[in-house]
Amino acid sequence: MNSFITGATGFIGSQLLRRLAKRPGEIYVLSFSEACEERLQSLIEKYQLPKNKFHSYRGSITEPNLALSADDIKSLTGKITNFYHLAAIYDLEAEEEAMMRANINGTENTLRLAERINAGCFHYVSSIAVAGQFRGWFREDMLDEATGLDHPYFSTKHDAEKLVKETATIPWRAYRPGIVIGDSVTGEADRVDGPYYFFKIIQRLRRSLPEWMPLLGLEGGRLNLVPVDYVADCIDHISHKDNVEGQCFHLVDPDPYRAGEVINMFAEAGHAPKMAMRLDMRLFRMVPNNFWSQLSHLPVLKRFLDALSQEIQVPKDAVGMFNYPTQFDCTNTLNALSDSEISCPRLPDYANNIWDYWERHLDPSLHIDRTLKGCVNNKVIALTGASSGIGYTTALKLAETNATLVLIARDLERLQQTRNEVERRGGRAYIYQCDLSKDEPSQQVLEEIKRDHGKVDILINNAGRSIRRSIMHSTERLHDYERTMQINYFGSLRMILGLLPKMVEQKSGHVINISSIAVLTNQPRFSAYAASKSALDSFTRTAGAELCGQGVNFTTINMPLVETPMIADHYRKAEGGIPLLTSEEASELIVKAIIEKPKRIANRLGLFAALVHGVYPKIGELVMSTGFNMAPESDGLEHDSDPKQDSADVMALSSIIREIHM
Incomplete structure (x- = not known):
């Protein structure tokens, strides 16, 4: 035979x-x-x-x-x-x-x-x-x-x-x-389609949200998933039976699950949050078909769906299958298998195997170079504020790659020291002295950079200044706000606007703005600093929307408090005080931004604070006011509270948030 x-x-x-x-x-x-x-x-x-x-x-x-x-x-x-x-x-x-x-x-x-x-x-x-x-x-x-x-x-x-x-x-x-997926025993598969398209979304949800968080989703139609070993068993068995010529056999699950149930099963397998409430998409049938037809032909909607499909990495045709309207009778198949022990496995019994094999072998991210060296190879990286703190440690990390570093700072002597250390580690660096708070020197430096290097692939806006002073101690110090805006907002803006046209022209570029957790928490005593960083955040979001699809990525890092010369002394002096990131830890966040290109990097405390301010603004205000009254003013300013009590309060707060990092 x-x-x-x-x-x-x-x-x-x-x-x-x-x-x-x-x-x-x-x-x-x-x-x-x-x-x-x-x-x-x-x-x-x-x-x-x-x-x-x-x-x-x-x-x-x-x-x-x-x-x-x-x-x-x-x-x-x-x-x-x-x-x-x-x-x-x-x-x-x-x-x-x-x-x-x-x-x-x-x-x-x-x-x-x-x-x-x-x-x-x-x-x-x-x-x-x-x-x-x-x-x-x-x-x-x-x-x-x-x-x-x-x-x-x-x-x-x-x-x-x-x-x-x-x-x-x-x-x-x-x-x-039916829709064929991996082996029910081993999970093995050699192609990624069907429900696999949604695995990256599940994976992203797992990384962003706790597993217990309930989500709202859609129910969808019935997805007829069958493991490849069942399909092969059926073909092998039926093809060797007599007297069934001229028949068709549906190799399907006799009782398939709805799309929402399927997504939840794989979410559970991947330890991601599940859809606790799912809306039945049949509700949309109340809307006339010609309305959906006209809507689908709108150019603006087509562009949006194309961009969304690219962002979530799910083909539009696959999204359309979510509400699949067909169910399949399999009487011929069941009759042909009646003399065997072959039956379709139930998805809950093998979903873990499918997910595990995908995550270990088929996840597209596994084949992407996630090393810093691979991501910046032969690229030109401009780094402002490179002479000290976060900028200095970031420059040293980039020194171990094949990137060309364009280092910018005010202090020429320390900038030269940074270059020397970069070169000692095998890196390649060019230095440009500039006060980015001033327009003419900034424009001059931008022209020099474009003349010397032709382009900049990655811009890291790190230069900045912070002023820790309460508003009532700043009523006659408008220049504090002007100075922070000049460097934190306008300085970064000058760099972005100067380098952006070439990025758009080459359809490739990445702008990384070092913002602050103060933008998310509305941190007292940092009104000038938070306002300037908020302005930069708003510009970044607007620029991202305007340039979406043109190859230019924008990342905002809402940096927690970092132990640098810019941070007020009292944060460092008190034993057991507010936990601070080191410059080394902060530079790791910049490395993460370079590799992953996310829209935002922020810790859990910052995101939670933003959520509280958005949903219950008065509660958020009370919490920050409590923190405001616990900490002293900057040195040299009058302060009426007991320093010992201040220190005790700060230590108590520190014990709560030590592992979160402000």
Whole structure:
């Protein structure tokens, strides 16, 4: 009982191959390329299959007779009992022309060869996609009833199966697998589509929110997920049964879960928060269909959906499947399996295996260079405030990469020391002395940088000043606010506006602004500093919206308090005082920003404070007022409270938030 198989090294084919190898007879495999032949040999070795059973033929389903020679065809004639056709294009994002060549022309060429060599039975692996967007139950004897075949994948699989049913001159059977995912036992898969598209969103939620946090989501339609081992078991078993020719078999879950349930199962497997409340998308059916049709054709909505799809890394077609309207009857399949122990595993029993294999082997992030060296290789990085504190330690970290450092600061002597240390560590640095609070020197330096380097790939706006003084001690010190705005806001703005045009032109660039947790907490005594950083934050958000999709990324780091010369002495002096980040720890946040390019980096305390101020502003005000009354004014200013009590209060606060870091 010999078999011929196309697509033998594919997702389903490789599983079917292992099952056919356990049966008597030879196995003839169509290999599209040398890579396919190598993969076949790899599968044989990996699963210790008997090598003498396999025979590889080089060919292509898009060519007549699959590009086999006359001698090959002659040698196969009369030898093949079961001819399995699995080769096809399953990628929803593939070009329509490529789908037509592979799925329709490829099926016709394969069927004609099977007829020419007088194969015993032609086994065509179709898909539930042949139903299109049919609303309701789709039976195994239905095909022409399909509706909504607008997508090329749906239409090509539908037309290919119709071709087999209407033109085959030898016995045939058709198999329609559901949405095929990894092995139910090992989780193993070799492609990422279907529900896998939503795994990155689940992963992001896990990193951003605690597992216990309830979320609001959508219920969606029923997603018919089936593990690949079940599909292979079904094809292997049914293809060796008698008296079922001319039938179609739905290889599906008889009782599939809704999309919202599926997402929750994988969220649980990934230890991410789940959707505690899910809105049934059938509610939207109350809106007339022509409204949705008109809405979908709006150019502005199309652009938004394209950008959203790119951001969440989920193809638009996959999002559309979330509310899939079709359910599949599988009576033929269940009858054919009644004499076996084969049954479809339940998703909750193997969701952990699917998630675990994806996260260990298929997560796209695994193949991205996440090292600092890889992310800044041969890039030009401009760093302001590079002569001390966070800027100095950041420059030393970047010294160990192949980036060109453009270091900017006021203090030339210390700037030279920074360059010397960078070069001692093997780095490459150029220094530019400039007071960024002044316009003319800033414009001069920008022209020098553009002349010397042509471009800047990454701009780190780190230079800044902080003034710790309560408002009532600043009523006659308007210049405090002017000075902080000049360096913290206008200084950063000059750098951004000067370097941004080239970034947009090359469709590549990254602006990292060092902001403060004071922006999120509205920290007392830092009104001048917080106001200047808030202005920069607002500009960054606006710029991000205007330049979205143009290759320029903006990151805001709401930096906690850092132990630098800019921070008031009392934060450092008190034993057990407010916990501060070191410059080394702060520079690690900048490294994280360079590598991951997030919109914002902020700690839990800052985010929680922003939430409180947004939802219960009066409570937030009272909390910050309490902190204001616990700490003394800066040295040299009058302060009426007891310093010892101040220190005790600060220590008490520190014990609560020590692990959070302000």
